[in-house]
Amino acid sequence: MERRRFIALTGGAALSATSIGTGAALAQTPGKVYRLGTLQPAGALLSETSPYGKILLKALASHGYVLGQNLAFEVRAALGDVAKLPALLADLKAQKVDVVVTIGYVPALAAKTADMPTIVAWGAGDPVATQLIDSLAHPGGNITGISDVASTLTSKRLEFLKELSPGLRRVAMLWNMDDLGMTLRYEASAKVAQSLGISVQALGVREPNDFNDAFAAMNKEPPDGILMVADALTVLNRKSVFDYAAAKRLPAIYEYDFLVRDGGLMSYGPDLPESLERVAALADRIFKGAKPGDLPFEQPTRYSLVINQKIAKGIGVVVPPLLLASADEVIE
Numbered sequence: 001m002e003r004r005r006f007i008a009l010t011g012g013a014a015l016s017a018t019s020i021g022t023g024a025a026l027a028q029t030p031g032k033v034y035r036l037g038t039l040q041p042a043g044a045l046l047s048e049t050s051p052y053g054k055i056l057l058k059a060l061a062s063h064g065y066v067l068g069q070n071l072a073f074e075v076r077a078a079l080g081d082v083a084k085l086p087a088l089l090a091d092l093k094a095q096k097v098d099v100v101v102t103i104g105y106v107p108a109l110a111a112k113t114a115d116m117p118t119i120v121a122w123g124a125g126d127p128v129a130t131q132l133i134d135s136l137a138h139p140g141g142n143i144t145g146i147s148d149v150a151s152t153l154t155s156k157r158l159e160f161l162k163e164l165s166p167g168l169r170r171v172a173m174l175w176n177m178d179d180l181g182m183t184l185r186y187e188a189s190a191k192v193a194q195s196l197g198i199s200v201q202a203l204g205v206r207e208p209n210d211f212n213d214a215f216a217a218m219n220k221e222p223p224d225g226i227l228m229v230a231d232a233l234t235v236l237n238r239k240s241v242f243d244y245a246a247a248k249r250l251p252a253i254y255e256y257d258f259l260v261r262d263g264g265l266m267s268y269g270p271d272l273p274e275s276l277e278r279v280a281a282l283a284d285r286i287f288k289g290a291k292p293g294d295l296p297f298e299q300p301t302r303y304s305l306v307i308n309q310k311i312a313k314g315i316g317v318v319v320p321p322l323l324l325a326s327a328d329e330v331i332e
Contacts, residue, residue: 032070033070033071033072034065034070034071034072034098034287035071035072035074035095035096035097035098035099036060036065036071036072036073036074036097036098036099036100036101036283037074037075037076037092037095037097037099037100037101037116038053038073038074038075038076038077038100038101038102038103039076039077039078039085039088039089039092039100039101039102039103039107039110039111040075040076040077040078040102040103040104040107041077041078041080041082041085041103041104041106041107041231041232042077042078042079042080042232042235042236043077043079043236044075044077045103045258046075046101046103046121047075048067048073048075052258052272052273052276053073053075055272055273055276055277056101056276056279056280057071057073059276059277059279059280059281060280060283060284062280063280063281063283063284065284065287072095074092074095074097076088076089076091076092078107078232080232080233080236082106082110082232085106085107085110086110086114089110089111089114089116090114092116093114093116097116098117098286098287099117099118099119099283099286099287099292100116100117100118100119101118101119101120101121101279101283102118102119102120102121102124102145103121103122103123104123104124104179104181104231104232105123105124105125105130105132105179105180105181105182105231106179106181106231106232108120108124108127108132108143108145109130109132111142111143112132112141112142112143115142116142117142117286117291117292118142118143118144118145118292119143119144119145119279119282119283119286119292120132120143120144120145120146120147120297121145121146121275121276121279122146122148122256122270122272122275123181123230123231124145124147124181125147125150125179125180125181125182125184125185126147126149126150126181126184126185126188127139127143127145127147127297129184130180130181130184133293133297136296136297136299137296137297138293138294138296139292139293139294139295139296139297140293141292141293142291142292142293143292143293144282144292144293144295144296144297145279145282145297145298146270146275146278146279146297146298146299146300147297147298147299148269148270148299148300149299150184150185150188150189151188151189151191151192153255153268153269153303154188154189154192154193154227155192155196156268156303157227157253157255157268158171158192158193158196158198158227160253160266160268160305160323161225161227161251161253161266163320163322163323164225164251164266164312164317164319164320164323165224165225165251165317167224168198168224168225168251169197169198169199169224170198170199170200170201170221170223170224170225171193171198171199171200171201171223171224171225171226171227172200172201172203172214172218172223172225172226172227173186173189173190173193173200173201173202173203173226173227173228173229174203174204174205174211174214174226174227174228174229174234174241175203175204175205175228175229175231175234176204176205176206176229176231176232176233176234177204177205177206178206178233179231179232179233181231182229182230182231183204185229186202186204186229189227189229190202201217201218201221201223203217203218205233205234205237206233207233208233208236208237211237211240211241215240215244218244218248222248223250224250224251225250225251225252225253226241226245226250226251226252226253227252227253227254228241228252228253228254228255228259229255230254230255230256230259235259238259238262238263238264239263241264242262242263242264242311245264245265245315246311246314246315249315249316249317250315251265251266251315251317252264252265252266253265253266253267253268254266254267254269255267255268255269256269256270256272257269257272257304257306257329258272260306260307260308260311260331261306261308261331263308263311264308264311265307265308265311265312265315265317266305266306266307266308266312267304267305267306268303268304268305268306269303269304270300270302270303270304271300271302271303271304274300274301274302275300278298282295282298304328304329305326305327305328305329306327306328306329306330306331307319307323307324307327307329307330307331308331309324309330309331309332310331310332
């Protein structure tokens with residue numbers, strides 16, 4: 001089956017100087033080592049050896065930044081404990097990083113508070129509504145980055161769920177109530193669902209034990225499908241959501257494709273490799289002297305639909321041929 005594109009995020013050789021095109025523009029200060037930090041709420045999605053980290057480093061290499069030569073990569077992850085963020089930021093400051101790339105709203109807010117030059121990679125919600133920035137065109141302060149529109153994406157996600165389950169009338173939405181960015185994302189998603197005549201089962205969580213309460217609520221009032229809003233808390237507890245959806249034979253949709261490769265049924269969201277290429281371009285401009293607050297927040301231009309056919313078969317869902325044909329990737 002032909003796909004519009006297929007992203008292989010497993011394996012791959014380590015990035016080296018030989019991966020840099022000979023036409024890479026080198027406008028850096030001779031002899032200077034540019035220091036890029038990452039601040040992540042959960043696991044190290046962006047590290048030297050991770051699939052997404054390799055994509056980021058390769059994109060930076062296309063701008064002339066070579067790890068181990070004129071680029072240093074400082075990776076910091078809170079491992080689910082947001083109380084660690086101030087100490088991690090202090091460490092990045094001590095390492096004199098030129099730019100910090102964040103994932104999620106809470107790390108972005110922490111970096112803003114610490115007055116660090118910041119690029120939001122993804123997952124921070126609406127940066128204007130959360131007051132991270134003044135406007136998309138003129139962020140102000142010390143932050144720029146990539147964002148998307150929750151309401152538009154939710155319409156597509158619910159459309160795909162209905163294609164899988166034409167009888168969809170009630171959808172359970174899981175989100176982290178302590179994350180303002182994700183709460184606003186949930187609220188936007190809920191409004192879209194209601195406008196489509198789909199009732200919403202609101203299942204806000206604050207800690208791992210809350211997932212058991214969410215599952216109990218679904219047992220009491222079974223939904224027709226699940227939509228999980230992704231942040232550190234929900235991603236760290238993704239396996240329990242996967243297992244529940246499988247046990248109850250419920251179709252579920254997620255926001256990012258790595259969740260489908262890890263055992264989820266289906267995802268629709270921004271093409272993360274594209275986002276990381278644009279993060280690299282923003283970092284290049286900041287390395288060369290631009291102020292983050294002067295660089296407009298960007299919107300993704302590519303979105304991908306990924307379907308895990310193995311999971312679909314396991315829960316007895318027959319994916320319509322047209323939906324399969326429109327997927328950017330099908331995991332068999």
